[in-house]
Amino acid sequence: MKPVDPRLLRHARATRGFLVGSVLLGLLNAGLVIAQAVLIADIVVGSFQQGLGSDELTGSVALLAATAVGRALVSWLTERAAHRAGAAVKSELRTRLVEHAAALGPGRLDHRRSGELAVLAGRGIDALDDYFARYLPQLGLAVAVPAAVLAVILTEDWVSAAIILGTLPLIPLFMVLIGWATRAHMDRQWRRLSRLSHHFLDVVAGLPTLKVFGRARAQVENIRAITADYRRTTVRTLRIAFLSSFALELLATISVALVAVSIGMRLVHGELDLHTGLVVLILAPEAYLPLRQVGTHYHAAAEGLSAADEVFGVLGTERPRPGTGTAPDARTADLRLERVTVRREGRAGEVLSRVDLTLRPGETVAVVGPSGAGKTTLLNVLLGFVRPEPGGRVLIGDRDLADLDPASWHRQVAWVPQHPHLFAGTIAENVRLARPDADDAAVLRALRDAAADADLPPGRRVDEGGAGLSAGQRQRVALARALLTERPVLLLDEPTAALDGLTEARVRETLRRAAGGRTVLIVTHRPALRDLADRVVELLPAGAAGALPAHGSPDAADGAGGAGAT
Structure with a gap:
């Protein structure tokens, strides 16, 4: 799955502004993260090394509280913008899907089952909620925060920066490898859901006939079997999601541990001052966190993206350009x-x-x-x-x-x-x-x-x-x-x-x-x-x-x- 599906940008204009807003909010959040790390280091060093009293630390503590409130406010704004953009995109996509299907007419859509189109217009487009509410905002943070944090760490301690720079690319690499397997599972899951929906609609429409011929019970068993198949597929997909989250967490934890061990050794030998060590140690997890969250939210977004593929398949069907002329009077025309x-x-x-x-x-x-x-x-x-x-x-x-x-x-x-x-x-x-x-x-x-x-x-x-x-x-x-x-x-x-x-x-x-x-x-x-x-x-x-x-x-x-x- 591409980080941002270009077809969403083409078919849903609300996506473009939201992406720009996500990056800007991500940069603001990165600034607050860096300020928070520096303030914590100032307070700890001032209190334990410099012997500063509470009166002298009041300003730093107040600023630290302000940055915490600021991060919460940025998080709220990001979530609010995500939900608003998601609602706008879903409305726009659903309108385009229905209008395009109507313009294609029954002659070009009869190869698509009505149950499939109903699921696409309903559950399919609704599944994009997680993509906009979780995945895209986190993607904005993953672009802005690691770059800003790494730039600050590089100015403070190039050894730690080198460790982070060497291990950070491993996370997106593992995300891609895991994502390929997950996407295949999500595609199969979506096909099973479409099959279940279509079969259920057919059974409901033909229920009187099935009752007359005594076949209603057999169809109930068929639906039960398809439902069980869908349940098993969902569990298998969740198993991959949990394992991938564990793998990403383990990789990030080991990377941060390498940075911590390096800082600790140099602090013991006097090669690094406490303030710099604290700033780097607090910022190091923040460099990995957005990428880890992207990997986690990928699985929430995968179902919506699988459905979006089907939606774009309909929207991509060539629609003949309608004429504009007035039809002759059929009472006199051959x-x-x-x-x-x-x-x-x-x-x-x-x-x-x-x-x-x-x-x-x-x-x-x-x-x-x-x-x-x-x-x-x-x-x-x-x-x-x-x-x-x-x-x-x-x-x-x-x-x-x-x-x-x-x-x-x-x-x-x-x-x-x-x-x-x-x-x-x-x-x-x-x-x-x-x-x-x-x-x-x-x-x-x-x-x-x-x-x-x-x-x-x-x-x-x-x-x-x-x-x-x-x-x-x-x-x-x-x-x-x-x-x-x-x-x-x-x-x-x-x-x-x-x-x-x-x-x-x-x-x-x-x-x-x-x-x-x-x-x-x-x-x-x-x-x-x-x-x-x-x-x-x-x-x-x-x-x-x-x-x-x-x-x-x-x-x-x-x-x-x-x-x-x-």
Whole structure:
């Protein structure tokens, strides 16, 4: 671990001022340490060698008390500044993480689990407290105090200075060696915590299903096993922390003992006066103390730095520069994909390969194809969540989607994903997200059109993620949300996959009515929805040979590079 992660300086401006303040407070503390050592030596020598009385030593004692108060005040200021800087940095990093994740969109973040992002935004960033409250302030002291103390000792006794100069570098050397082992353990610990969090969230979300199939107890055992693994990793990491602290303490103690023995021998032989010996002996431990404390606080900071690596991994994901243009009116504009190729992180090969497709205003097109062919990715491309590789483009009328303001385009699009997300609240509140100004009658009409009026009353409350609702119910709420918007483009990803035949027939009739005047793209495997479409396009996996032949008029045939119309 680097003493100061440069990415924190880049992403968190509050860090820069705090570092400067830490060094300045460290220098002030070094001055007080030196003054305290000199005053103690003055008092001891004056009392035992020079026979000075209490009246003559009153000034020195008062100054010594003042330096003690000053050191306490500097310590308080350092801690206060550390907590304020830590709070500012955490707030700034958390805001940047959430904004960046939102800007990346689901198309670029679907390889990251929601549990991992939740831990990063919460526990992960909170773990930086120790880094700012303990490690960085001590790092400021480690820069200022040893240098100032060594400079004073060098002017007083070059032999002691030579001993300190020879042994002092051993402490950071051992810190680096121990730190490498500790960092590896902390990285493993953080990965286990992320795995535990994600698994726990999945179990909670799927608890009704697990209970139905009698698998809840098995998942409890899985969580218990993961928790025990995390506990063992934590104990192993603490063992390394304690051993490293012991090693650093032992090294510093032996170094100070060498200085003390040297001073004692020279005092006995009259080669060194008592005042100088006391000043050097009092200052010698202060030269080692800040470095020892840095080594100790390193372990408190290591977890936060491991989490920060993950945070910077998200922040380092390239975010496409949004356009600024206004999207053309989708009621009159064609939607065209030209030679669209998409590659995804963690997946070999191409998801989409040189796909050409045109959607005309008011047209309903069904997209079919085997699993993994890229049908959902095609919708993400149309939504602007995923950008095609260079050479491909998405056109709204004659405007490239990459040049348009995403909000301007999204205001014209209603989208029903394959796995819609519902928020904690009532059914009506979830439907009204699409149009906050909609009245109760409009919400009821949208629910009725989505065949959700019988079993999903508007006042019914649902938990986060739609927990407690079936997959089909969640789909119908999402469909009602999309229908409420009355937007000119409707993108549907398997909207009836979890519906029974009767409910699907109702939804099919609703979609037939809703398609009037709208451009509709339906990803489906269901024959009923295929029959609803003006045109059916088969999307084959990238690299598959050919496509189904086009039937019907030539105008209906969009089939280059992996897409064919039937």
